[in-house]
Amino acid sequence: MQINMTVNGNEVTNDIEPRVLLVHYVREVLGLTGTHWGCDTSNCGTCVVLMDGQPVKSCTVLAAMAAGHDIRTVEGLAAGGTLDPVQQGFMAEHGLQCGFCTSGMMLTARALLDKNPHPDDTEIRQAISGQICRCTGYATIVRSVHWAAAHPAGADAAATVDAVLDGTDNAVPDIATELVETEVKA
Amino acid sequence: MQIPAPFDYVRATSVDDALELLSRHGAESRVVAGGHSLLPMMKLRLSRPEWLIDINDLYELDFILRDGDKLRVGALTRHTTLLESAEVAGLFPIVRDAESVIADPIVRNRGTIGGSLCQADPAEDLSTVCDVLGAEAVIRGPGGERILTMADFHRGPYETAAGPDELLCELRFPVRSRSGSAYEKVERRVGDWAVGAAGASVTLAGDGTIADAAVGLTALGLDHTVAEAGAVLRGQRPAEELFVEAGRLAAAACDPVDDQRGPIDYKRHLADELTRRVLRLACTRAIQTQEG
Numbered sequence: 001m002q003i004n005m006t007v008n009g010n011e012v013t014n015d016i017e018p019r020v021l022l023v024h025y026v027r028e029v030l031g032l033t034g035t036h037w038g039c040d041t042s043n044c045g046t047c048v049v050l051m052d053g054q055p056v057k058s059c060t061v062l063a064a065m066a067a068g069h070d071i072r073t074v075e076g077l078a079a080g081g082t083l084d085p086v087q088q089g090f091m092a093e094h095g096l097q098c099g100f101c102t103s104g105m106m107l108t109a110r111a112l113l114d115k116n117p118h119p120d121d122t123e124i125r126q127a128i129s130g131q132i133c134r135c136t137g138y139a140t141i142v143r144s145v146h147w148a149a150a151h152p153a154g155a156d157a158a159a160t161v162d163a164v165l166d167g168t169d170n171a172v173p174d175i176a177t178e179l180v181e182t183e184v185k186a
Numbered sequence: 187m188q189i190p191a192p193f194d195y196v197r198a199t200s201v202d203d204a205l206e207l208l209s210r211h212g213a214e215s216r217v218v219a220g221g222h223s224l225l226p227m228m229k230l231r232l233s234r235p236e237w238l239i240d241i242n243d244l245y246e247l248d249f250i251l252r253d254g255d256k257l258r259v260g261a262l263t264r265h266t267t268l269l270e271s272a273e274v275a276g277l278f279p280i281v282r283d284a285e286s287v288i289a290d291p292i293v294r295n296r297g298t299i300g301g302s303l304c305q306a307d308p309a310e311d312l313s314t315v316c317d318v319l320g321a322e323a324v325i326r327g328p329g330g331e332r333i334l335t336m337a338d339f340h341r342g343p344y345e346t347a348a349g350p351d352e353l354l355c356e357l358r359f360p361v362r363s364r365s366g367s368a369y370e371k372v373e374r375r376v377g378d379w380a381v382g383a384a385g386a387s388v389t390l391a392g393d394g395t396i397a398d399a400a401v402g403l404t405a406l407g408l409d410h411t412v413a414e415a416g417a418v419l420r421g422q423r424p425a426e427e428l429f430v431e432a433g434r435l436a437a438a439a440c441d442p443v444d445d446q447r448g449p450i451d452y453k454r455h456l457a458d459e460l461t462r463r464v465l466r467l468a469c470t471r472a473i474q475t476q477e478g
Contacts, residue, residue: 001195018195018238021225040188041226042293043377054266054295060225061296064195065218065240108292129376130290 003067007032008076018064022056023047025063026073034074034103045131048104049073055108057130074103077110085148086110088155095144097135104131109145118149188229197240201326204241204353209328211237213350218242219262220297222289223305247300247355250274257359261300266291268299278319278359279471280367280385284311287369290377300354308343309379314402315369316340317411318387321359327352342409362398364390366471368464371404372456374447380405381447384436384460386468388419394473395423401432401465406457407441414439415461424469429462436461 004013007030014029026035026049035058038046042060049058050072077084086109089095096102105128112119112127119127124145125138133141198204208215215237218224227233241247247262250271257277259268268274269285288294288302288311302312303323316323316336323339325332325348339347348354371383383404391397399419401412415432422428442453 017192019190019192019228021189040229042222045290045292048292055292056296057222057292060222060293062195062218062221062225062238065221065242127291130292 001064003064005067006070008072016063018062020063022049022058022061022063022066026058026071032073032075036100036103038100043132046101046104048107048131050107050111053111053114055111072107074106077106082154084110085151085154086113086145088151089144089147092155093140093143093147095137095141097137101131101133105133105141109148112145113149117152119145190225190228191231191234193235193238195238195240197243199243201244201246201353201355204239204244205326205328205351207239208351208353211239215239217353219301220264222293222297223301223307255361257361259299259357259359261298261354261356263299265289265294265297265299269294277361278367280315280319280369280387283369284315284385287311287371287373293377299357303340304346304348304354306340306342306344306346309405311369311371311380311383311404313340314383314385314404316357318385318400318402319359319367320400321357323354324356324358325352326355337410340409362389364472364475366468366473366475368467368471370460370463372460379447382406382442382453382456382460384457384464386461386464388424388465388468388472390472396420401436401461403436403440403457406453407443408439412436412439429465432465433458433461
């Protein structure tokens with residue numbers, strides 16, 4: 001059957017078997033291997049992608065069911081060569097070790113922050129409670145999400161004041177402090 | 187790699203269209219909504235439908251609507267929507283209690299109330315919730331619409347009254363004043379099947395006695411409410427000794443199995459303890475509603 005959907009902003013059309021799961025479609029047909037394939041039983045959450053902005057486990061969604069919807073994978077997080085603040089947070093706070101759960105964790109974090117820009121520890125832990133980090137690096141993952149919440153425009157020194165003001169109240173002093181630190185180091 | 191056996195896929199465009207597809211393909215077809223029970227079963231080849239009828243486009247079944255003394259909930263309402271509904275939590279706090287422990291947040295984005303009830307897994311939470319709340323199931327089929335009590339709808343593990351050419355469309359919950367409800371589950375980890383769970387709904391009379399009460403158990407080998415517990419509660423004033431007695435009756439009425447989630451003795455203990463806890467909380471909430 002023919003399916004059409006939007007993946008990371010691009011319209012895609014393919015002829016597939018109805019039984020193809022979204023995770024395999026994304027990885028094998030579209031070649032977007034940043035989405036990982038883990039337990040195959042909707043337990044581990046490494047296959048999470050965003051469907052119309054909501055995290056879903058792509059091992060338990062048929063590609064046919066995703067047709068007509070907007071899919072975002074980890075490859076669609078960065079924009080114009082700039083990493084999403086969530087990705088920057090995972091770098092800044094060492095939110096990954098082996099990296100297997102990371103793409104799913106980051107997409108869930110992105111969806112959480114879009115809905116709730118200032119989550120507390122409990123809200124972050126609940127949001128990722130359907131995902132498993134086999135390195136057990138949950139503490140740093142939670143810190144990474146906090147970092148992204150505190151830096152809604154990322155750590156990019158070129159971020160405009162307007163963009164920064166779109167986010168948290170404390171973002172402006174945060175950015176300013178970092179700029180000062182950068183200057184001191186330089 | 188787990189891949190379902192081949193099947194044909196079709197998207198229903200309306201309830202009528204879904205019913206037409208069901209009458210055409212009948213027993214060889216399965217309806218898919220969230221798919222988080224059916225697709226894993228298909229991947230394990232425990233279920234091999236020839237046709238998969240996707241009802242995710244039926245927005246007409248995705249609603250929460252107050253209609254007089256009933257709250258009407260569409261069968262395609264997602265768990266996340268139910269969990270986040272302030273109206274549902276205000277009327278039936280048991281729904282928020284249960285929804286917050288169903289699977290995990292990501293699965294809840296897809297799973298639906300109708301899918302959970304039709305799957306009728308013995309460890310499924312919403313059957314107990316609907317049962318103690320006295321919900322009615324609205325089913326549509328070629329013969330028109332029929333409305334069933336949960337006792338008639340839910341026939342046992344993996345079995346409901348919905349026929350192969352019928353579709354569960356809606357749940358109707360009676361709104362009662364001076365009522366409270368609660369649910370508590372013991373699970374080994376987030377997203378695991380319940381070791382055991384209990385739900386209770388209580389309605390108080392004007393004099394503060396219990397006018398009506400229902401206690402239900404999940405994953406403990408009892409398909410319907412604990413009739414003995416309801417009987418002992420009715421007409422009495424809420425009190426700890428009463429909850430203890432109801433807990434004892436629930437433990438005696440249940441019929442759990444010994445499995446990797448725990449031995450029978452432990453599960454009976456859970457039936458007892460969880461019944462007491464949900465009754466305490468349901469009565470407290472009913473009294474608060476009365477005062478509020």
